[in-house]
Amino acid sequence: xxxxxxxxxxxxxxxxxxxxxxxxxxxxxxxxxxxxxxxxxxxxxxxxxxxxxxxxxxxxxxxxxxxxxxxxxxxxxxxxxxxxxxxxxxxxxxxxxxxxxxxxxxxxxxxxxxxxxxxxxxxxxxxxxxxxxxxxxxxxxxxxxxxxxxxxxxxxxxxxxxxxxxxxxxxxxxxxxxxxxxxxxxxxxxxxxxxxxxxxxxxxxxxxxxxxxxxxxxxxxxxxxxxxxxxxxxxxxxxxxxxxxxxxxxxxxxxxxxxxxxxxxxxxxxxxxxxxxxxxxxxxxxxxxxxxxxxxxxxxxxxxxxxxxxxxxxxxxxxxxxxxxxxxxxxxxxxxxxxxxxxxxxxxxxxxxxxxxxxxxxxxxxxxxxxxxxxxxxxxxxxxxxxxxxxxxxxxxxxxxxxxxxxxxxxxxxxxxxxxxxxxxxxxxxxxxxxxxxxxxxxxxxxxxxxxxxxxxxxxxxxxxxxxxxxxxxxxxxxx
Numbered sequence: 411x412x413x414x415x416x417x418x419x420x421x422x423x424x425x426x427x428x429x430x431x432x433x434x435x436x437x438x439x440x441x442x443x444x445x446x447x448x449x450x451x452x453x454x455x456x457x458x459x460x461x462x463x464x465x466x467x468x469x470x471x472x473x474x475x476x477x478x479x480x481x482x483x484x485x486x487x488x489x490x491x492x493x494x495x496x497x498x499x500x501x502x503x504x505x506x507x508x509x510x511x512x513x514x515x516x517x518x519x520x521x522x523x524x525x526x527x528x529x530x531x532x533x534x535x536x537x538x539x540x541x542x543x544x545x546x547x548x549x550x551x552x553x554x555x556x557x558x559x560x561x562x563x564x565x566x567x568x569x570x571x572x573x574x575x576x577x578x579x580x581x582x583x584x585x586x587x588x589x590x591x592x593x594x595x596x597x598x599x600x601x602x603x604x605x606x607x608x609x610x611x612x613x614x615x616x617x618x619x620x621x622x623x624x625x626x627x628x629x630x631x632x633x634x635x636x637x638x639x640x641x642x643x644x645x646x647x648x649x650x651x652x653x654x655x656x657x658x659x660x661x662x663x664x665x666x667x668x669x670x671x672x673x674x675x676x677x678x679x680x681x682x683x684x685x686x687x688x689x690x691x692x693x694x695x696x697x698x699x700x701x702x703x704x705x706x707x708x709x710x711x712x713x714x715x716x717x718x719x720x721x722x723x724x725x726x727x728x729x730x731x732x733x734x735x736x737x738x739x740x741x742x743x744x745x746x747x748x749x750x751x752x753x754x755x756x757x758x759x760x761x762x763x764x765x766x767x768x769x770x771x772x773x774x775x776x777x778x779x780x781x782x783x784x785x786x787x788x789x790x791x792x793x794x795x796x797x798x799x800x801x802x803x804x805x806x807x808x809x810x811x812x813x814x815x816x817x818x819x820x821x822x823x824x825x826x827x828x829x830x831x832x833x834x835x836x837x838x839x840x841x842x843x844x845x846x847x848x849x850x851x852x853x854x855x856x857x858x859x860x861x862x863x864x865x866x867x868x869x870x871x872x873x874x875x876x877x878x879x880x881x882x883x884x885x886x887x888x889x890x
Contacts, residue, residue: 425451432468446476453485462492480506484520491520496527515544522556531560551580555587562590567598588624596631604628619648623655635662646675650682653689660692669696687717694726703730721750721757728760737764755781755791762794771802789815789822796828805836823853827860834867834874843873850881857881 428448435442444452449472456465469489472482483506490499503521522537538557545553558573571594574587581587588608595604605628611621622645629638642659645652656679663672673696676689694709710726717723728743741764748757758777765774775798782791792815799808812829819825826849833842850857857878861868868874 428452429455436467443475444472446472446479446482449476450481450485453482453489457488457492462489465489466493481516484516487520487524491523491527494527496524500524500528515541518544519553526556526560531564535560548580551577554580558590562594562597565597567594567600570594571598584620588620589627592624592628592631596628601628601632617648619645619652619655622648623652623658626655626658630658630662635666638662646678650678651684653679653684653686656684657688657692664692664696669699672696685716687713687720687723689713690716691720691722691726694723698726698729698733703733706730719750721747721754724750725757725760728757728764732760732764732767737767740764753784755784759790759794762798766798766801771798774798786818789819789825791815792819792825793828796832800832800835805832808832809836821848821852823849823856826852827856827863831860831863831868834871835864839873843877846874846877847881850878854881854885 425448428444429452431442432444432448432452449468453465453468453472456462456468466489469482469486472479473486476482483502487499487502487506490496490502499520503517503524506517518537518541522534522541525531525537526534535557538553538560541553542550554573554577558570558577561567561570561573571591574591574594578584578587578591591607592604595601595607605625608621608624608628611618612625615621622641626638626641626645629635629641639659639662642655642662645655646659649655656675660672660675663669663675673693676693676696679685679689690709690713694706694713697703697706697709707727707730710723710730713720713723713726724743724747728740728747730740731737731743732740741761744757744761744764748754748761751757758781762774762777762781765771765777775795778791778795778798781788782795785791792811796808796811796815799805799811809829809832812825812832815825816822816829826845830842830845830849833839833845846860849860
């Protein structure tokens, strides 16, 4: 298109002047004429800077002045895609006439993106493949990535991997594409191939910290937590400022109950200049688990100084003050966490627990009813509501709650055990045995927890012990 660099620079200068002229027109609330190429540059300028209101205004003016321009129709379709209105974008593309080979790449790419957003993967792929010949190999990253994503969406993981591998050499940021490659291998049940792939990257470059992290992630995703530790530590020895690897390793130690090692990992990140509210909340949680409430409080407070909108910081302070016996202050912090995360039922459970400590049973019940409304098929809400009735010696209300919960949760086994216990507490011995028989049939493994509800009442009842022993024999005789 341009014969030399000087001609290209002259063109860029002209286009930049067009942007200046356009913005001057907007400030003066005037009108002016721009040719089609100028509008193309103006629109691209705003979309590249994520100024979608400005690009919307520009594309509308462009279409008013050049209603027949195919290039500008494509720009308008892209605008709708950026605004997450794929159907409008697709409708516009139906009115674009392919009359110039130079326009074909944008035509195929945009139409493919519309079809992909509408869930029409096969048709999207057809257009992406039509676009491929128009690009040099080093320009195909976005296209390879888009093709791979569609194959992944279609669960054709081997084909997705083929194109992710083609895209990888041209990726500016390997994190995202490594993630997709991991997911494809694991979704296809090819764990060993995933490990071999990233090990090959490490063999080629032992200092590829992202590849080391990926190996750790694979083990972590497979639930092999111990095996993930060494790869994460190798990654951090190469790049100690990698926040997510620090967090992943700390999470592993946390999940394994190795709280001091989780703390050491995150404090090393702090010493390396990596400081976020999330690091402080995680450290605070570890100290809370170690019953060092003051240090936990210090870190939760620091997290909130960095980010006053991090709900886990307020919730963490709530747990600290609850453990200190200051339920009023705890509730205040749980309420603040709930304001930030209204969907998070854990905050409501925590509030209910502290209201129960204060013997404000009606308010506690309000919290639990809200949980029931949000998660009507979750057994926990019915379990805790029944328990709250039990604390007030309202056994019939507890039994009715459990029965209703069983209907909503398809006879959840933990609720069946709780129903049996409630009947025994009430003195309805036969009904208790019938409910226990159902519970043992549903999930025999939970019977030790059932006995711990009330050892004095349950562990000395010969009928209960005989029924458990009968089910134990049945399990041994007819194992699943």
